[in-house]
Amino acid sequence: MEEKFLEIVDESGNLNSKLFSLIRIKILWALSELGEDGATARQIKNGLNIGNDGSTYSNLNALVDMGYLRMQKVPFESKENLELYTITPSGLEEWNKIKKWLDMLIGEEK
Numbered sequence: 001m002e003e004k005f006l007e008i009v010d011e012s013g014n015l016n017s018k019l020f021s022l023i024r025i026k027i028l029w030a031l032s033e034l035g036e037d038g039a040t041a042r043q044i045k046n047g048l049n050i051g052n053d054g055s056t057y058s059n060l061n062a063l064v065d066m067g068y069l070r071m072q073k074v075p076f077e078s079k080e081n082l083e084l085y086t087i088t089p090s091g092l093e094e095w096n097k098i099k100k101w102l103d104m105l106i107g108e109e110k
Contacts, residue, residue, distance in 0.1 A: 019048040023050055023059045026069065032082040038086035060085055068094055 026048045039047070045056040057109060063069040068091030071082035087095070 021059065023048070023055065024063060025098060026050075027059060027063060027085075028087065028091060028098070030070065031085060032092055034086075036086060038084045040081075040082045040084055044085065052058045063091070067091070 016026070027044060030048060033090070041056055041060060043059070044050065045053065050056045050059075060069065064071050064085075069090055070088050071083050072086075072088050074084045076082045090107065
């Protein structure tokens, strides 16, 4: 048990501590599943039950700033642009690290 604990602690050093917010982890997970299709901020907020627009956008912007998400404006009904978010290769790599660490933590390492 002590050996496993030490392995989990050691592995946590490979993770980006700025990601350790439930909202940010949920966003990375969801966008990793959606792949290149991505999602709008509204879809992310509603799909993940994130409380409000401010929380949604502050977390999306932080992930964009870290290079884990890409945001592009896409036309919608020819009058406004929607912000579409997709996961980047480095975001997917970081998500896989988090997923591996969480698997270790709950004892489901493969």
